[in-house]
Amino acid sequence: MPYSQIHLIDTATEQPFPAAPEGTVISSSAHLGWRGITVELHSLPPAEYPEHYVQGHRLAVVHRGKPITYEWKEGNRWNTRQIQPGFFFLQSHGDVNAPRWFETFETMAIALDPAFVAKSFRDTIQPERIQLRERRAEFDPIVAKFAHQFGCELEQGCYGGSLYGESLALAFSLHLLEQHSDQTTSLPRPRGQLSSLQLRETIDYIHTHSSEELSLVQLADDLNLSVFHFSRLFKTTIGLSPYQYVLQNRVERAKKLIMISPHPSLTEIALQVGFYDQTHFGKAFKRVVGISPKAFSKQVS
Known part of the structure; x- marks a missing residue:
């Protein structure tokens, strides 16, 4: 299991500790290169955390399972709630x-980097005014x-890659800013x-670097726009x-390579057009074309 990359700060010692103990992180986005956001699915056993504060914005969502009793301390008083999934x-x-x-329960921990939020909306709101409730x-x-x-x-x-992760982070941040x-x-x-x-520069950049991991932040920076404005x-x-344009562009390139190759290697084509591996490629291809790359290859052979 991966280790938690989301840290809390103990108010008594000012020392950081992981948001989830070792062995309780089921899955994580930490290795995916998503900018500005870390997402982890935790399975947390019964516990009592010391008083702590967070660095950056952190959201925890009770993701699955039966209702549980959850308490938090304010001063000398404990507040008790029955929390439902969601x-x-x-x-x-x-x-x-x-x-x-x-009780043991599963929670989705989502950590947003305040710098990402401020940069994403710098054309729209002053960074110092961004305060989540x-x-x-x-x-x-x-x-x-x-x-x-x-x-x-x-x-x-995570077959959508970092571009999809950043797109989700942007939309999620927008909702928090407007509602919370x-x-x-x-x-x-x-x-x-x-x-x-601007459009030609962006399209040229995407086509030139389509086999690489593209970033929404980078595309916006190249035009000196905020991520929100650019998107x-x-x-x-x-x-x-x-994200939709890049995905379609990669799939169209893959279709052309399949059609012109006498004995196409789907694994090599997947890497050549910018997918992590053949599994990611297959899911994305079927999502756009409606059939798998293998089925498409048989159709055009």
């Missing part, structure tokens, strides 16, 4: 917590939906489209999100 807790940098629980044992169906999406991505081997922060109104959506020059303008301009 209930979430939100802590921002400096928020203090001291929880305990008495503390939430304890609350339910938000949209948050639960995001937790499910993150969980599916981890379980399926001091921001009182919806963030204004960027209007207009990318200029022809909106890109989709308005061509009708696809950056």
